[in-house]
Amino acid sequence: MNEQTALWNGTAGHAWVDTQEVLDGMFKPMQDLLVEEVPASSATQVLDVGCGTGSTTLAFARRLGGKGRCTGVDISEPMLAAARARAEREGIPADFIQADAQRHAFEPASFDLILSRFGVMFFEDPVQAFANLRRAAKAGARLRLIAWRSPADNPFMTTAERAAAPFLKLPARQPDAPGQFGFADPRRVHRILEESGWADIDLQPVDFTCTLPEKELVRYLTRFGPLGRFLHEVDAHARAHVIETVRAAFEPFVHGAEVRFTAGCWMTSARV
Template structure:
């Protein structure tokens, strides 16, 4: 989820943010094993105050609140108004002690030393100045507090996440080409870059563990997912019906390798990054 102020703000407060809200149930199901990794990490740190960065529609924040109980206070922050609104609705329905803040975590003024633990599920790769962002998160964390984040490894190691754009590019030649180290989904793919960012921001004892997480969701949701999410989903918003149908048909075929019966399955190649 986006946390950068300018271009990312426009992106996540329009079509991309609305698409995440509409696909919320599928995305939360898909990434539940990653959510579990983060919840377990926070619980093992005996956290009472937790910040979830780039919280999106709040799935991980709410899971933390359920696990940690009434004595804890969880806060989610994201730049996307549609996603924060959805997260607040869900928290209200469940009556959970959760706060959601619609703001850019790089610039938001947190009370110093507020949080025991900072977590993020794919929410920290979008900052325009990641060192400044992680320094801001560090000052919001108490002395001895912990950082636990999950980020994507490389695009090459995540063929499920790039299958749509590879298949669609001949029909959508204007699709953006991903650049190494740019803000975006795979911006934290390089281990050395991540270590440098987090260390320069003032965190210490930085540890990076490669994890390959099995993810799945129902095949019946695949067409909606591939036609709404990512670069291809955004591009389909501005093409004619014939082009749209042709792209969806071609992209769906590209996902055959990930479909078995009624399920879509893939492995998410990630880094689990921890620091103090």
């Protein structure tokens, strides 16, 4: 089991499931852009890569209205269990596959739209992954991805680790490594897609205004990112001090009962 599989079937996957509604609300602007940007009539077989708990998969399935089929793929069993439960609860036809999209044997030429909201930055070998996805795409199929730009473009996403740095030994983020900012460099992303056989590659910077309830902020900042992974390593007294310090660092983003921040992303498109 590689690091990403272990992470998303462990602490990170369970954190997403536990805070599903909060995260869906935060990232709804990205989902809306992905879903609304493509006319439903132009895509009948849709693949959502790194689908997580299924929000984007189900949103596109609702848009198709039974005129096609949406499939979500993810490595996280707990997140997929939540996605399947949501689909059943809402009566939405969708398929969910637990697999690594880098290696999974998709039916060749079976999808006319491949999309992802924050699901493609974690591949061990992204060229292999996107070559595999291209084989699964029909002639003329489109690729639509939303991924984070750089840490500098996303100060909200790095506030917790910066504030906690004096108290915890957190690993430094490695440029281009699998992880949240793995697709931050647009030249690298263009090269990955070009080498894996995609054409008409285009990356556009997009800024989204995201919100979450202030009452959920501490739960969010203690469950995700490097802080969420390493906070358990300190004793209860130290943990309380770290949380207090980190929460104070988020004060610039707090507006009454709401937390607001700008998410700096790339909207990437390509075609077979």
